[in-house]
Amino acid sequence: MNPGSERLDKWLWFARFIKTRGLAQKLIERGQVSVNGSKAEKAGHALRPGDKVVIVLGPVRRSVIVRGLGERRGPAEEARGLYEEPQPAERLSSEEAALPLYLPG
Numbered sequence: 001m002n003p004g005s006e007r008l009d010k011w012l013w014f015a016r017f018i019k020t021r022g023l024a025q026k027l028i029e030r031g032q033v034s035v036n037g038s039k040a041e042k043a044g045h046a047l048r049p050g051d052k053v054v055i056v057l058g059p060v061r062r063s064v065i066v067r068g069l070g071e072r073r074g075p076a077e078e079a080r081g082l083y084e085e086p087q088p089a090e091r092l093s094s095e096e097a098a099l100p101l102y103l104p105g
Contacts, residue, residue, distance in 0.1 A: 004048060004049075004069075005046040005047060005048045005069070006046070006047050006069040006070065007043065007044050007045070007046070007047070008024075008028060008033065008035065008040055008042075008043060008044070008045040008046075008047050008053075009021045009024040009025050009028060009043035009044070010024075010070070011047045011066070011069065011070060011082070012024040012027070012033070012055070013073060014069075014070025014071075014072070014073050014074075014079065014082060015064075015070065015079050015080075015082045015083055016073070016076055016079040017055055017057065017062070021043075024043065025043040027055070027057075028040050028042065028043050028045075029043075032055065032056040032057075033053065033054070033055050033056075034053070034054045035047065035051055035052070035053055036051055036052055037052070047066055047069070048066065048069075049066050049067060049068060049069065050065065050066060051065070051066045052064070052065055052066075053065075053066060053083075056092070059091060059092050059094070060089045060090065060091060060092065061089065061090040061092055062085065062089045062090075063085070063086070063087055063090075064083040064084065064085045065083060065084045065085075065086065066082065066083055067081065067082060067083055067084050068081060068082045068083075069082070070082055
């Protein structure tokens with residue numbers, strides 16, 4: 001990993017979007033995470049400050065901008081400092097929530 005970057009699965013866990021790194025990896029594998037408009041292909045994707053991350057968690061789509069890289073999974077207040085959420089979370093219809101951001105192929 002390059003200095004100034006962090007694994008996507010670790011960052012999602014540090015930022016408290018996901019309870020475990022294993023769940024973060026599954027979310028990425030299912031195509032429910034994109035970075036800078038492209039599907040995140042693997043959990044080890046290098047994430048850098050300034051990257052835009054879109055995450056679909058159940059019926060909610062969140063778009064955030066990475067502001068910092070984590071060193072540990074700390075309290076929620078510390079985790080919120082790792083990202084900026086310029087728009088409120090978007091509620092999806094049940095049909096939209098059932099689909100991945102990117103279909104295979």
